[in-house]
Amino acid sequence: MSVSPTFVYGLTGLFLFVVGLGGLISCPQLLRKILAVNIMVSGVFLFLVTIGYGHGVIIDPVPHAMVLTGIVVSVSGTAVALALACRVHETFNMSDLLKRRTRSNDR
């Protein structure tokens, strides 16, 4: 059977999108959620690159440009998300510490 790679890679991209979505919904840790989003992003990009490949005769550069732009946008979003996640983590760790300290003072 002669299947074009488009099918295999396109389906993989879409499936990665769904896997990432599942991770985003079900994982409790913030860092893991951000990883899941990045997997979704990769899935969408794989899908776009597959569209650019078409039937392998003429390669369409427009989806490639879209992916290049998207990569930079997504790294920016990831950086913001990670900085924010660190911040949330620190804040809540710190408030735990404060609580513990006041509790020990009460005693």
Add this chain to the structure above:
Amino acid sequence: MMGLLLKNDCWLIWPFVLPLFGALLSFLFKQRPRLPGLIVALLTTLSSGVLAWKLVRHGVGRYDLGGWQPPLGISLRGDGPAVLMVLMTAVTGLAISIYAGGYFRSRIAKVEDERRHIIQERFFWPLWLLLWGALNGLFLSADIFNMYITLELVALSSVGLTVLSGKPASQVAGMRYLLVSILGSLSFLLGVGFLYKAFGSLDLATIQAALSFSPPVAMAMALISVGLLLKSALFPFHFWLPPAHANALAPVSAILSGLVVKGSWYLFFRFWLGFLPLIGDGGNAVMAALGGAAIIWGAFQAFSQQRLKMLVAYSTVAQIGYLFIIFPLTGAGAGPAASAVFYFAISHSCAKAAMFLAAGTIFLQMGHDRIRDLAGVRQLLPITSFAFALGGLSLMGLPPSGGFIAKYMYLSMAVSQDRWWLVLLIVIGSGLTAAYIFRAVSHILSPKMVHGQGQVVVAPCMEWSALALALVAILLGFIAPLPLALLGVTG
């Protein structure tokens, strides 16, 4: 050379180029970001006004960026709805900018937290101007991938503004907001991919001209709709909105509730109308059902809130519903329905921003915003209390206000199309709105002598800018023909 920069069609680029410039300037002049910020806000408002005037004079504007025709290049399109949204952003944005100038000055005057407030102001201006430029770019864009980038810009800068307050609650809310909006953007981008695969073009007009039903197109439509609904916080997707909007700084709350939500809704409206032949009544009914649920649920939640800013935030959840119950009414022609819903959008934007600004002033003065303990605000802040009440009036849809005109148009359309359940919904929704607005206003206006002064000296421009916005929301009831004429320029 100056003449070339002010050519007719060039006015389409200034509403987003000027704020982008301004963002860089206020980022660099970090000692006094307020000055470039306010100047650029004024210039952007002026250029938006000129754009609207040019639209009325010369009709719909088109602009090929880079000089390349659409399927290959990106083009801008300034038709009635787009320019009206740009104008709405300009009016609301100018008032918010003036408010923000006074707001940060008042807060910096509280010496204890001076340094943090200086840093907040320093990053407020670049983020806000960038958001303004991105919103204008979004309204004017005619290219679906370009819409994705402007959506990302809007989402990221909104998140940045949300977490600016530094409160733990706002950080958690901002984190959730960020994840939800990235998810929405990704869904949108995947939809864009499907559309490109099916039509080989990224230009929205080209795609809509070649529209025909096929599974990929249906999937694209579903993905784009879900992505945009997530971002515009329609009922089941509203969970992230109230904490994010209520815990932000006062001008930021006004920006998020008044403007940002409208950005993704505007795109949804454009896509949905363009794809209407494929969607049919079923999809419209689903949207109306979700909108109706939002109206009822949001109003009940707003009524049961203890904090003023949470009340106003849940009121946004409810009012978003009105933006979506319009879809069943588009059957008899998109024109009148579009007029009604855009009129609702602009008057809601002014009224809601005014209310959030007023609530922020009250918070700053009292040091809290517990509704139960707000008696006496009338004596301390008469203008602000009046502005809050006027904004509420427009939100309820009482006669001499923009909200009234919009609801009147909704009702007359619903009656003429025999959709009585929609009439019932709008009436019930207005009643519920009146209930929660009265609950807040009755506490604010209740007479009680207060002892001593409030916490800080509130700058006069904070009070007056909120009042000006509330007055615009009322004034929209008197000048309805003007915005409607602007809206009518399509083609």
Add this chain to the structure above:
Amino acid sequence: MVVSAFDIILCLTLVWLAWHVLTSQDLFKAVVLFISFGLLMALSWVRLQAPDVALAEAAIGSGLTGALFLSALRRMTSHRRGERRLDCDEVREDEGQ
């Protein structure tokens, strides 16, 4: 080009890696798996004749994003050990809104 066994194995590996990024117990291991996931993704784009995109993905999408994840992970774990926060005044409740 006809699909080859290589393509199928590559795709299966991608899915397998994604699954393990999301389910492995250790976060550090998850990040390392994510980096290798990005590199394999770049490889699949080379197969799809998009070499420049693959280059960008290997450098930015996999390399720099991975470095960002690792540094965030280090910051989080160093805080878990109780390192002091420089601006803990912001933890205080009922400060400005």
Add this chain to the structure above:
Amino acid sequence: MRCVKMKGSEASGKRRHISLLSLLSLVMLAGLSAALAWAFLTPGPDPLGLAHRVDAALAESGVESRVTAVLLNYRAYDTLLECFVLFLGVAIVWSLQPSRPVRQEPRVDPVLSSLVRLLVPLMVLVGGYLLWAGSSQAGGAFQAGAILGAAGVLLILTSSRLLSTMPKGLLAWGICLGLFFFLAVAVGAVALGGNFLEYRRSSATMIIIALEVVAAFSIGLSLAVFFGGSRPEEPSERTAAGRPPHGEGEEP
């Protein structure tokens, strides 16, 4: 600890609740994958895309590489906005962080630092090559920017004080410079009688190469800043209102 000890029945009830929820979401995800696969595999309209138009206009674009032509000529507006997304990321990361980096371990491996001293110039060289190659083959501003960013990351890793000791405002100016140039090119085209971001045929190659250098520079700098995390320290912040910043006098 206390909250972990729940009554048995309550805990198991909660667990059953969670498993039901996860089952439900699993079914929904399976449905979503089926729908996506169906939409992808059913033959719809299958146009050629824009490849032919890109090729037809390539002679006018000023570059030989098709992707570069799309990125910096036909759809340069997208690239402009994308550079603003990076700028936005920097602004948000800086607004989030305390002005001094979280204390890092000062020990730096001498072998690593001498390796980096060797590696960084090499990486700058490779970045420059990629930039130059971008106009005709694989490579370009993004890849070069990534390499430059990686070099920056290595520098930060070996000298942790690098970002915080940089001259005041230099970093901010460096990041904004590229964006100013990009905007100036765009608006300058209007002032010369063209459209926004429209290049004259004769100068297109020069402009695109200049834009690539600028974009690579700003991408690299932004990526390094993302990694460095914190805002550079400023003297004015250190002595705001004549008193030490928060946290100075607090117990560790």
